Amino acid sequence: MFDRSRRNLLSRRRTPALQRMPWVVDEDTFVDRCTRCSKCIDACETQIIVKGDGGFPTVDFTRGECTFCTRCADACPEALFHPTSEQPWGLKAQISQNCLAHHKIECRSCGDMCEVQAIRFKLQAGGVALPELDLDACTGCGACLSVCPASAITMVTKELEEK
Template sequence: MTISRRQLFRLRPSKLMDLAFEDKKESKIKSYIRPPGVVSEDLFLDKCDNCSACLEACPHGVIKKLGPEAGKFEYTPYLNPRELPCHWCTDFDCIKACPSGVLSKNNDEKVKPIAKALVDMNSCLISLGTICDECRSVCPSELRAIKIFDRQVHIDLDKCSGCGLCSFYCDNAGSAIKIENI
């Protein structure tokens, strides 16, 4: 990851420390979760004009722009579902607002997942004997990717959108469910 001199001086000290100690082998591009409707990262970076239309259209304000720590990806939209989950709106205002068309639905009018949720049963309250179904109850109704049976949480990765609602509302402070970029 290379950042310009101008970006370096705009960084907050905490971000500067993060950059100094980041693992150089890991591709930084894979760590960004993009707004719903992105078909591929390469196409997104090529066609997105950083107009902020998707940010302004999002009714929940979860789409943000990357800062100077992102180097050449600065100003591109991203999400952090762990901090602010995508609500997987039925209307997908962010997709409708995109003037470049880089955010779009598939031919079958479905939207490609933005990430995947992975459950750590060692941290899950259910496996510790607590009655809990918060992750299942907040999973968007049209997806219903989370099922609970035999005192285990099961995530259907074919249905999971990666919205992060399950992790955000996890009664164990989100430690049982991680949202991973795909």
């Protein structure tokens, strides 16, 4: 029988390919009102906004990080962004078991990139230091994702983390 709780979990997961820009309104409203004019894409200072499914703009963290510069929101002619004084989004980084440190290979690339020091390394007896994520400190900027040599980092919504 189909596992409803699993379906709910999967449907709530937001993969990077579907991730909208910070401060964006709910998905239904966004898809309804976005004219796909690409003004946010042109405005993004780190060029992480790309045309996704159906030509709708999405954030691709494999291209870099969000600096929360607000240019996408400022450039949008439609009422599609919440005020940028509010929390940008509920995104958080998530580190999987693919992390090299879990396989006894020294790596601290993600921690080096994290401006707010949300990733700290804890020494293990007889092993290499493992990354530990401070979810309260993580802003969901995505700076750690593209530098991970093991593709062990994904960006997920807070709801998923809380499950």
